Amino acid sequence: MTLAREAAGSSALPGSPGDARKDTSEPIVALHDVHQAFGDLEVLKGVSFSVRMGGVVCIIGPSGSGKSTLLRCINGLVPIRSGTIRVANFDVHLLKTDEEKIALRKEVSMVFQQYNLFPHKTALENVMMAPIHVLKEDRNEVRERAVALLTKVGLAAKQNAYPGELSGGQQQRVAIARSLAMRPEVMLFDEVTAALDPETVKEVLNTIRELAREGMTCILVTHEMRFAREIADEVHFTDGGTIVESGPPAQLFDHPRKARTRAFLSQIL
Amino acid sequence: MSGKPRASTLPVILPAGERLARAALRERRAGTHSLRLRGSHGWALLGAFVLGCGIAQAQSQPEAPSIFDTLWKWTPLLARGFVFNLAISFIAMAIGTAVGLFLGFAQISLLPPVRKGAWFATHFFRNAPWLVLLFYCMFLLPFQVTVFGVRIPIPDWTKATLGLALPVMANVSEIARGAIQSIPTTQWEAAGSLAFNRRQTLWMIIFPQCIKRMLPPWMNLYAILTMATVLASIVGVNEMMTLTQRALSAENRPGLLLAFYSYVLLWFFVYCYPIARWTVRLEARYAVNQ
Numbered sequence: 001m002t003l004a005r006e007a008a009g010s011s012a013l014p015g016s017p018g019d020a021r022k023d024t025s026e027p028i029v030a031l032h033d034v035h036q037a038f039g040d041l042e043v044l045k046g047v048s049f050s051v052r053m054g055g056v057v058c059i060i061g062p063s064g065s066g067k068s069t070l071l072r073c074i075n076g077l078v079p080i081r082s083g084t085i086r087v088a089n090f091d092v093h094l095l096k097t098d099e100e101k102i103a104l105r106k107e108v109s110m111v112f113q114q115y116n117l118f119p120h121k122t123a124l125e126n127v128m129m130a131p132i133h134v135l136k137e138d139r140n141e142v143r144e145r146a147v148a149l150l151t152k153v154g155l156a157a158k159q160n161a162y163p164g165e166l167s168g169g170q171q172q173r174v175a176i177a178r179s180l181a182m183r184p185e186v187m188l189f190d191e192v193t194a195a196l197d198p199e200t201v202k203e204v205l206n207t208i209r210e211l212a213r214e215g216m217t218c219i220l221v222t223h224e225m226r227f228a229r230e231i232a233d234e235v236h237f238t239d240g241g242t243i244v245e246s247g248p249p250a251q252l253f254d255h256p257r258k259a260r261t262r263a264f265l266s267q268i269l
Numbered sequence: 270m271s272g273k274p275r276a277s278t279l280p281v282i283l284p285a286g287e288r289l290a291r292a293a294l295r296e297r298r299a300g301t302h303s304l305r306l307r308g309s310h311g312w313a314l315l316g317a318f319v320l321g322c323g324i325a326q327a328q329s330q331p332e333a334p335s336i337f338d339t340l341w342k343w344t345p346l347l348a349r350g351f352v353f354n355l356a357i358s359f360i361a362m363a364i365g366t367a368v369g370l371f372l373g374f375a376q377i378s379l380l381p382p383v384r385k386g387a388w389f390a391t392h393f394f395r396n397a398p399w400l401v402l403l404f405y406c407m408f409l410l411p412f413q414v415t416v417f418g419v420r421i422p423i424p425d426w427t428k429a430t431l432g433l434a435l436p437v438m439a440n441v442s443e444i445a446r447g448a449i450q451s452i453p454t455t456q457w458e459a460a461g462s463l464a465f466n467r468r469q470t471l472w473m474i475i476f477p478q479c480i481k482r483m484l485p486p487w488m489n490l491y492a493i494l495t496m497a498t499v500l501a502s503i504v505g506v507n508e509m510m511t512l513t514q515r516a517l518s519a520e521n522r523p524g525l526l527l528a529f530y531s532y533v534l535l536w537f538f539v540y541c542y543p544i545a546r547w548t549v550r551l552e553a554r555y556a557v558n559q
Contacts, residue, residue: 075462098466105464116459120477130463133473182463 027086028053028217029074029186034083036066036073043069045241046083049234051186054215058228058249061238062264067221068113070238071188074219075108076101088185106135109179110188113195115171117163123150123174124159127181135182142181149177153207169200173207180211187211189220225268229253237261306492306538306545314534321527328524336528343516343529350509351536354498357426357508361433361498362491368434369441374471376446387442394439399432399497406432407504426508429501437494444486448479485552492541492548499537509533 027050036044043066051057059067072078073085076092085092090104117126127146131137150159153173163171172192179187189208193201205227212218212231222228228235229249236246237256245252245261256262325336334342375387394402406428413422452475460470502510513533517525 077458077461102464102466105462108462110462112455112459112462114455116455118456118459118474118478129473130465133469134464178463 026053027051028055028088029219030084030086031070031074032084034070034073034085035081036069036078037081043241044073044080047238047241047243048083049236049243049246051217051219052233053185054217055233056212056218056231057220058232058235059219059221059238060223060225060228060235060264061244065238066241067238068190071110071190071219071221074186074188075110076104077110102134106182107185108188109182109184109186110190111172111175111179111192113191115163115168115175115195117171117175117178119163122160122162123155123166126163126174127178130178131181146177146181149180150174152210153177154203167200168196169203172196172200172204176204176207176211186217186219189218189222191221191223193222193224223268225253225265237264239264305489305549306542308542311535311538311542314531314538318528318531318535321529321531325522325524325528329522333522336525339520339522339525340528340532346512346516347509347533347536350507350512351540353426353506353508354495354501355540357430357433357498357501357506358491358495361430361437362494364431364434365437365494366441366487369438370445372438372442373445373449376442377449379467391439391442391446394435395443397436399436400500400503402435403429403432403500403504406435425504426501426506429504429506433494433497433500437490440490441487444483444490445479448482449475451482452478481555485548485555488544488548488551492544495541495544496537499533509536 030050032048034044034047035042047066047070049057059070061067069078073080074087074092076095080093083093087104088107090100090107092104095101095104117123118129121129124143124146127149128139128142131142131145132139147156147159150156153176155170155173155177158166158170158174163174166174176192192208193204196204201224205224208218208220209227209231218231220228220232232249234246235249235252236243237252237258237260238244239260245256245258252261253265256265322336322340329336372387372391375383376391378384378387407425410423410428410431413420415421449471456474456478457470460474465474498508499510501508502514505511510533513529517529
């Protein structure tokens with residue numbers, strides 16, 4: 001597994017459609033020269049990278065470098081100006097209607113910094129809602145799966161608690177279970193531990209680590225450098241809307257080539 | 270002020286600032302300037318009533334029945350009128366809420382014509398004087414309609430109810446819009462990333478969270494509507510105010526005026542004050558929970 005991960009280089013770029021899921025060396029997510037702007041403010045200035053099936057990619061960089069926007073572009077929450085984004089069998093940059101975007105989002109799930117659980121629903125209901133109403137699956141089957149997922153994230157005892165009754169770390173784990181209940185191909189994590197206190201960060205990271213080991217394709221925006229080094233196959237350092245430097249974590253963290261990367265890492269490591 | 274001193278360069282401004290911020294928030298959510306009954310209003314009314322009775326008693330002929338006997342004699346009739354006021358308020362509130370919610374949703378529609386149309390209707394009826402709307406409904410609606418050859422009469426009280434439902438509708442529309450827009454956009458984002466469509470997001474995720482926020486301003490609106498139902502007397506509906514005028518002309522004792530009208534006010538106060546208190550309680554409870 002790890003060999004296969006290392007074999008897949010970072011330079012693989014689109015041009016190769018077909019069913020990405022069958023061949024683990026094909027990228028399941030591929031961005032090419034993505035530009036995005038809010039009004040006159042350019043947020044992304046030509047970002048290209050790809051992720052293999054089962055790959056774990058971490059995006060690091062200073063605040064305001066466009067990391068979160070990048071994730072929102074991948075699941076179509078934010079439209080892009082130019083470039084191409086391909087996720088599984090979807091050309092994300094070409095999706096126009098809500099139906100098309102919804103089809104994409106069934107494959108790509110996102111976990112947010114502020115958890116964003118639905119406060120009027122219990123933990124279990126939060127997990128069950130989307131599979132029942134979006135995927136139209138059988139309620140009993142979904143319940144079984146939801147309980148299993150909550151057990152997996154260590155919250156079986158809290159299934160009937162409302163989000164307001166849970167700690168930040170617990171809420172975030174429910175949010176991860178909620179995303180997993182959709183059985184996505186790709187998981188996006190947007191600074192999921194940034195709002196947590198240091199002790200609860202660990203429980204959330206353990207959950208993500210387990211997911212990555214099971215072969216879930218993950219793209220993480222994170223400030224947890226030690227964690228990134230441990231689980232990532234590849235790390236991208238972004239600044240000012242571009243990817244400054246990419247590489248396997250050992251190389252990027254220990255022998256950064258660019259001065260900007262060195263400056264950033266020296267501030268936080 | 271007691272307790273710990275606050276860490277601020279302008280400690281004097283803080284208490285007022287907090288109070289003003291709370292009032293502003295309440296008004297933003299309510300979409301209307303809040304008219305809130307207080308206990309002191311009740312005491313003032315009671316005072317006016319007692320004073321009115323005293324004046325009436327002093328002015329009356331020695332052989333005339335006492336003022337309380339007179340009031341008691343007319344009370345069953347006035348109570349019937351009051352029930353009619355309540356009926357009008359219930360029906361106007363039900364119609365106004367149903368249509369107003371629809372209009373509120375239309376105000377956040379993604380289709381510009383729907384959104385702008387709903388915005389215009391809301392602001393037109395919200396800013397028009399209630400009495401003008403009442404007159405419009407009285408004189409523009411026909412007194413009967415013919416559906417498939419069956420004549421259905423439209424009595425005056427129905428028209429008055431519709432006339433009062435219009436401003437209620439507009440206010441509910443604003444309450445709904447305000448509540449929906451007060452839900453953090455991250456909830457929309459989370460729902461979107463779980464592949465909910467817009468309709469599902471609105472009905473299953475956003476609106477259920479709005480109900481709590483809408484309840485206090487909605488109850489406040491109901492209290493205002495109840496007090497406004499007496500406007501129907503101007504267009505000749507047999508509600509409490511009209512019947513009071515009849516009673517006064519039947520008695521033909523000018524001194525009774527203050528006593529009778531403050532008596533009517535007391536009835537409305539006794540009905541509306543608990544609603545106002547309950548609204549305040551709900552507001553406080555939800556403010557803590559959110």
